[in-house]
Amino acid sequence: MSTLTFAKWIADAPGWVLGLSEGLQRFLFQLFQCFIYGDRWKMYLNGLKITFIVTLGALALGVVIGLILAVIRTSYDSYTVTKPPIVLRILNPLVQIYLTVIRGTPMMVQLLIMGFVIMMPKTQAGGIACGIITLGINSGAYVAEIIRSGLQSIPKGQTEAGRSLGFNFFQTMWYIVIPQAIKNILPALGNEMITLLKDTSLVSVIALRDVTKQAQNIVSVTYNAFVPYITLALIYLALVLILTKLLRILEKRLKKSDH
Amino acid sequence: MTTDKRAVITVKGLEKAFGANQVLRGIDIEIDKGEVIVVIGASGSGKSTFLRCLNCLEDPTGGNIYFDGVDIADVSVDINVHRQKMGMVFQQFNLFPHMTILRNMTIAPMKLLKMTKEDAEKKALGLLDRVGLKDRANDYPNQLSGGQKQRVAIVRALCMDPEVMLFDEPTSALDPEMVGEVLDVMKKLAAEGMTMVIVTHEMGFAREVADRVIFIDEGVIAEQGPPAEFFGNPKSPRLQDFLSKVL
Numbered sequence: 001m002s003t004l005t006f007a008k009w010i011a012d013a014p015g016w017v018l019g020l021s022e023g024l025q026r027f028l029f030q031l032f033q034c035f036i037y038g039d040r041w042k043m044y045l046n047g048l049k050i051t052f053i054v055t056l057g058a059l060a061l062g063v064v065i066g067l068i069l070a071v072i073r074t075s076y077d078s079y080t081v082t083k084p085p086i087v088l089r090i091l092n093p094l095v096q097i098y099l100t101v102i103r104g105t106p107m108m109v110q111l112l113i114m115g116f117v118i119m120m121p122k123t124q125a126g127g128i129a130c131g132i133i134t135l136g137i138n139s140g141a142y143v144a145e146i147i148r149s150g151l152q153s154i155p156k157g158q159t160e161a162g163r164s165l166g167f168n169f170f171q172t173m174w175y176i177v178i179p180q181a182i183k184n185i186l187p188a189l190g191n192e193m194i195t196l197l198k199d200t201s202l203v204s205v206i207a208l209r210d211v212t213k214q215a216q217n218i219v220s221v222t223y224n225a226f227v228p229y230i231t232l233a234l235i236y237l238a239l240v241l242i243l244t245k246l247l248r249i250l251e252k253r254l255k256k257s258d259h
Numbered sequence: 260m261t262t263d264k265r266a267v268i269t270v271k272g273l274e275k276a277f278g279a280n281q282v283l284r285g286i287d288i289e290i291d292k293g294e295v296i297v298v299i300g301a302s303g304s305g306k307s308t309f310l311r312c313l314n315c316l317e318d319p320t321g322g323n324i325y326f327d328g329v330d331i332a333d334v335s336v337d338i339n340v341h342r343q344k345m346g347m348v349f350q351q352f353n354l355f356p357h358m359t360i361l362r363n364m365t366i367a368p369m370k371l372l373k374m375t376k377e378d379a380e381k382k383a384l385g386l387l388d389r390v391g392l393k394d395r396a397n398d399y400p401n402q403l404s405g406g407q408k409q410r411v412a413i414v415r416a417l418c419m420d421p422e423v424m425l426f427d428e429p430t431s432a433l434d435p436e437m438v439g440e441v442l443d444v445m446k447k448l449a450a451e452g453m454t455m456v457i458v459t460h461e462m463g464f465a466r467e468v469a470d471r472v473i474f475i476d477e478g479v480i481a482e483q484g485p486p487a488e489f490f491g492n493p494k495s496p497r498l499q500d501f502l503s504k505v506l
Contacts, residue, residue, distance in 0.1 A: 082318060160316055161353035165367040165419060166343030175366060179357050256399075 003221070004037050034218055034227040043218060044235065047211030054131045054200045054210065059193060061136025066143025069095050071173060073144070074151045095144075102141035108202055110134055115206030124209070131203040131210075139196050146188045150181035183254045190247040194240050201236070211235060267292050267326070267423055267454050268313065274321030275308055282308045284478035285322065290423070293452045297465040297486075300475035301501060309475060310427050310458050314338075314345045327422070343371055346416030350428040352408040354400035354415070360387070361396040364415045372419070379418070386414040390444050406437030410444050417448075424448065426457040462506055466490055474498045 009029050010017070017025060035041045076084050076092040084092070102110070114134040121127045154177050162172035182189075204213035215232040219225045268290040275283040282305045290296055300306040311317040313324060315331055315338045324332045331341050355363050364383035368374040374382075387393045390410040392403075400408055409429055416424060426445070430438045442464050449455055449468050459465065465472050465486055472489040474482045474497075482489070482498045490506075493499045 155351075155353075157349055157351050157353040158355065161347075161349065161355070163339075164314060164316060164342055164345070164347035165416070166339050166371050167367065168339045171370065175370065176355055180355075183357070 004033055009033070030222075030224050030227045033222050034224060034231070040218055043214040044211060044231070047209060047214030048235070050128065050203075050208055050210040051197075051200050051212075053128055054135060054203055054208070055197050057128075057132035058135035058139055058196055058200070061132060062139030062143045062192075062196065065136060065140025066147050067178075069098070069140065069144035070147035070151060071170075073148050075169065077152075099141050099144065102138055107135075107138050107199055108205060110138055111202055111205055121206070127203075127206055127208045130206060131200070131208050135196060135199060135203070138199075139192065142192055142195075143189065146185050146192060147181065149188075150185035151177055153184050154180050183251075186247065186251050186254065190244070193247070194243060197239060197243065198236060265292055266290060267294075268456075269325040270313075270322065271325070272322035273309070273312060273319055273324065273332070275305075275312055275317055276320045282478055283312065283319075286475075286478075286480055288473070288480065288483075290454065290456060292422075292454055294470045295449045295453075295455045295468055296457065296471050296473060297469040298456065298458045298473045298475060299460070299462070299465065299501075299505075304475045305478045306458050306475045307427055310425050310456060313423075313425055313456065314342050314347060316347070343367075343419050344422045346413075346419060346421035346424040348409070348412050348416055348424065348426045348429045350431050352400070352405070352412045352432070354408055354412055356400050359397050359399055360392070360403075360411055363400065363411065364418045367415075368418050383414070383418055386417055387411075389447075390414055404437060405433045406440045409433065409437075409441045413441075413444055413448070423454045423456065426455065426459065428458050428460070430459065430461060460505065462490070462502075474501065476501075 006026065006029050009032060010025065013025075017028060020028070033040075072088065072091050072095050076088045079088075083089075111131070111134050115121065115127075115130055119126070119130045119133070121130045151173075158176055158180065159172055162176040163169075167175065200210060201212040203210050204216065207213075209217075212232060215228040218228045222228070266289040268288075270286055270288045270290075273283055273286040274281070286309060288296075298306045298310065308317055312319050312332075315324075318334070319332045322332060323330045326341055326345070329336060329341065331338055354360075355366075358366065361380060361383055364386070365374075365376065365379035368379045368382070369376060384393055384396060387396055390413070392407060392410060392414075395403060395407065395411075400411070403411065413424075413429075429445070430441050433441065438461070442461065445455070445457070445464075446468055457465075457469075467486075469486045471483060472486050473480055474489075474495075476495075476497050482493065482495045489498075490502065493502055
């Protein structure tokens with residue numbers, strides 16, 4: 001698409017524009033150039049789609065990984081007197097290594113290694129999968145510690161009551177401990193979700209065309225950084241505000257049993 | 260006929276150690292069907308540990324516990340199946356605060372016994388009615404008083420149709436005016452022929468309801484007998500000393 005210059009734009013501009021001050025004219029030109037010309041607003045939307053997919057995918061993966069890791073760590077720690085079973089004695093150090101490595105290296109570096117050393121995706125779909133897996137693995141490490149603190153916050157008597165009714169360890173966790181823990185950890189989990197949503201902006205380094213990458217592309221064709229990047233910031237801000245609102249509604253609903 | 264008495268639980272040489280701390284030092288006892296056993300002892304004597312070993316909430320470190328003929332102290336036994344038949348009531352109630360009273364009572368029968376929701380609720384409501392709490396079925400535990408919570412805890416355990424009920428100081432966390440309502444429920448249960456093992460400090464209750472009272476001291480059964488004889492004519496100096504302090 002040919003580059004649109006201010007001179008070319010003002011020549012075709014409707015009459016009311018000509019009556020404005022030059023500063024305002026230039027601002028309108030920037031908006032036109034960054035949103036309307038060549039249907040560039042669609043680029044933001046397409047980018048948002050990728051951002052959403054990666055966020056939701058990574059979130060789901062992170063919670064699943066986090067839950068599994070937290071249950072392993074908690075059940076290992078629950079053997080205070082006797083020795084834990086062999087499976088736990090093998091798994092627990094592996095979990096420790098995972099947590100140390102993931103929390104000890106930058107997300108950006110993890111993306112670069114996953115994108116250019118391990119998975120090396122060739123297609124857009126492959127790139128999305130790579131982004132989800134990397135962010136999910138990363139988030140899982142943080143979610144694990146959040147969930148672990150939540151599980152530990154539930155009194156031991158709850159587990160004992162569950163076990164005494166005949167539930168096994170996992171049923172007790174699933175029906176009794178985890179639902180109560182979720183309520184306690186929701187604020188911390190919400191923070192992690194917000195962090196994750198914002199961190200998806202890093203997937204542009206593995207050539208994923210998320211909303212950040214799209215804004216960068218628009219800057220590179222328009223030589224105008226102001227409008228795309230401010231727009232980008234506003235988009236993330238709006239998403240975070242919506243997420244915060246949803247979490248607050250959820251928190252309120254879960255508070256139902258606190259009388 | 261009372262000749263069909265058979266042991267529901269037979270405990271042989273039960274030991275429990277927490278690290279270097281030997282709490283139970285070899286306990287032997289047979290608990291017959293329909294028998295009400297009250298366990299007393301000073302704090303730290305091992306009486307609660309003994310009770311918690313009976314359904315393996317604490318794993319025994321030695322000895323055998325035969326329940327329906329199966330040694331549940333054996334780690335290769337699936338303890339979860341046997342726990343379904345052993346109800347337990349705790350000092351701190353341990354109701355599930357995120358569930359309604361009804362859900363507290365129906366979740367185990369529905370998930371473990373595969374009862375339908377209708378059947379489980381019908382049964383739960385019937386039991387709640389018996390302890391005078393039917394109108395609280397849809398409330399949450401935090402809306403109930405301590406005595407009400409404990410009555411719910413008892414009927415929650417009963418929903419699984421247990422063969423034995425274990426009580427771990429069921430009235431110790433209650434305000435004095437609520438102790439009676441809980442003991443009344445337990446008395447009714449005893450009168451209906453439920454096999455019960457009760458750790459308690461309520462000596463009046465023990466005298467009235469127990470078939471046998473057991474005194475645990477330093478991890479062994481130091482003395483046992485029917486309540487009249489146990490309280491009226493204690494033999495061991497330790498029991499005499501203990502009773503002189505609590506009565």
